[in-house]
Amino acid sequence: QVQLVQSGAEVKRPGSSVKVSCKASGGIFSNYAFSWVRQAPGQGLEWMGAIIPLINKADYVQKFQGRLTITADESTTTAYMELSSLRSEDTAMYFCGARYGSDNYYILAFWGQGTQVTVSS
Amino acid sequence: EVVMTQFPATLSVSPGETATLSCRASQSVSRNVVWYQKKPGQAPRLLISRASTRATGIPVRFSGSGSGTDFTLTISSLQSEDFAVYYCQQCNNWPPTFGQGTRLEVK
Numbered sequence: 001q002v003q004l005v006q007s008g009a010e011v012k013r014p015g016s017s018v019k020v021s022c023k024a025s026g027g028i029f030s031n032y033a034f035s036w037v038r039q040a041p042g043q044g045l046e047w048m049g050a051i052i053p054l055i056n057k058a059d060y061v062q063k064f065q066g067r068l069t070i071t072a073d074e075s076t077t078t079a080y081m082e083l084s085s086l087r088s089e090d091t092a093m094y095f096c097g098a099r100y101g102s103d104n105y106y107i108l109a110f111w112g113q114g115t116q117v118t119v120s121s
Numbered sequence: 122e123v124v125m126t127q128f129p130a131t132l133s134v135s136p137g138e139t140a141t142l143s144c145r146a147s148q149s150v151s152r153n154v155v156w157y158q159k160k161p162g163q164a165p166r167l168l169i170s171r172a173s174t175r176a177t178g179i180p181v182r183f184s185g186s187g188s189g190t191d192f193t194l195t196i197s198s199l200q201s202e203d204f205a206v207y208y209c210q211q212c213n214n215w216p217p218t219f220g221q222g223t224r225l226e227v228k
Binding site: 035037039050061095097104105108109111112113 | 153155157159164165166167170171176177208210212215216217218219220221222
């Protein structure tokens with residue numbers, strides 16, 4: 001049973017960074033592909049980036065290039081999303097999603113519970 | 122990037138009836154379209170992949186169709202728990218992109 005558990009809510013100052021974790025259980029880590037998706041208040045879903053642990057390859061949506069770092073640690077079966085230079089517009093619920101198995105990397109069958117990130121001075 | 126456009130933005134349907142949601146891609150994405158259900162305070166839930174394949178545990182009243190640029194999610198015999206926001210997403214090109222969502226509400 002694949003399960004993703006995310007870290008808790010964060011409140012950050014503008015200009016700072018936030019790092020959100022997503023711990024995976026119930027499967028072989030190399031079979032995962034993780035993506036990060038966010039939803040700002042009253043808005044739709046927005047893809048941020050993804051990582052394929054098997055080949056240690058991360059890709060980022062251009063909007064987030066230079067501010068976003070996605071990593072994965074096989075020893076702790078955890079994926080991480082770090083967003084820097086935070087601004088108020090980054091206030092959102094951040095979700096990790098995962099593909100497990102051999103399907104398309106970007107079909108997210110499994111999801112974490114979400115992490116609320118609030119950016120406020 | 123591929124733009125996904127969903128319509129209508131809001132759909133009002135009575136319980137027991139059928140809802141038809143549409144999604145159009147700005148270029149062909151073959152059959153690489155996914156549908157999710159999103160409720161407030163919950164993570165998205167995968168409903169349909171590859172345009173028409175129901176995910177594990179999804180009731181048969183949910184069905185998807187389409188290929189190329191035009192896709193449809195049909196929900197028959199609407200139940201109370203089906204009223205939510207639905208998103209299509211293409212996974213054919215990087216970056217994956219979502220539509221803006223269709224809110225399905227009780228008529």
